[in-house]
Amino acid sequence: MTFSGELWARGGAGVYDEIVRHPFITGLTDGTLDHDAFRYFIVQDSHYLRAYSRALSLVAARATDEDAVSMFALHAANAIAVERELHSSLLGSLGLTTADVEATGSKPTTTAYMSYLTAVCATGTYAEAVAAVLPCYWIYRDVGRELLKRSSPDPVYREWIETYGSDEFDAVVESVLAVTDALDVGASERERCHQHFATTCRYEWMFWDAAYTKLDWPV
Numbered sequence: 001m002t003f004s005g006e007l008w009a010r011g012g013a014g015v016y017d018e019i020v021r022h023p024f025i026t027g028l029t030d031g032t033l034d035h036d037a038f039r040y041f042i043v044q045d046s047h048y049l050r051a052y053s054r055a056l057s058l059v060a061a062r063a064t065d066e067d068a069v070s071m072f073a074l075h076a077a078n079a080i081a082v083e084r085e086l087h088s089s090l091l092g093s094l095g096l097t098t099a100d101v102e103a104t105g106s107k108p109t110t111t112a113y114m115s116y117l118t119a120v121c122a123t124g125t126y127a128e129a130v131a132a133v134l135p136c137y138w139i140y141r142d143v144g145r146e147l148l149k150r151s152s153p154d155p156v157y158r159e160w161i162e163t164y165g166s167d168e169f170d171a172v173v174e175s176v177l178a179v180t181d182a183l184d185v186g187a188s189e190r191e192r193c194h195q196h197f198a199t200t201c202r203y204e205w206m207f208w209d210a211a212y213t214k215l216d217w218p219v
């Protein structure tokens, strides 16, 4: 089995099944998700993408071949571009501005997920860093494609779905999977990769759940 296949089988598949049946995800296509939950999500995702971009820059810096350096550096730049383009368009449709993003700040799950990604990418090995960022790509691609099949009555949700369900995003994810499968990973490092992959998959579920329940700081 490929390394990515192993990671998915142990830490991804079970969580992914929970994600596609989560009411936030099913609500995007059956019209039951209220815009407030989606506003929460987009605002938090704006914070998330800034940290994600920096995490990808760290992965780029430690990549061992120049194609991978160039790929992760490009994805780091694209994460900022998505935050500026997709998000400003979605924020506008939802009646929000970037000032609202700043005023809201980052909520507990966003903060925890960003901190975890940053820590692994800063202090783990190159393979550990790749394993930690991989679910962000992979889960969004699979969710995007699944939702594209189901379609949505809401034009705001459709815009989001079309971005992640697109062939362009699929090509991005396939290139990261190829890099993952070419990694030379030692035995103990492999276990740590499994842990990081499983943890960030869980954070992906928690990120949607936090938007659905509008989780806030308790004090």
Ligand SMILES: Cc1ncc(CO)c(N)n1
Residues within 6 Å of the ligand: 045, 048, 049, 135, 136, 137, 140, 204, 207
């Ligand atoms: C939380 C989260 N994970 C992954 C992606 C995909 O880039 C995103 N935009 N947000």
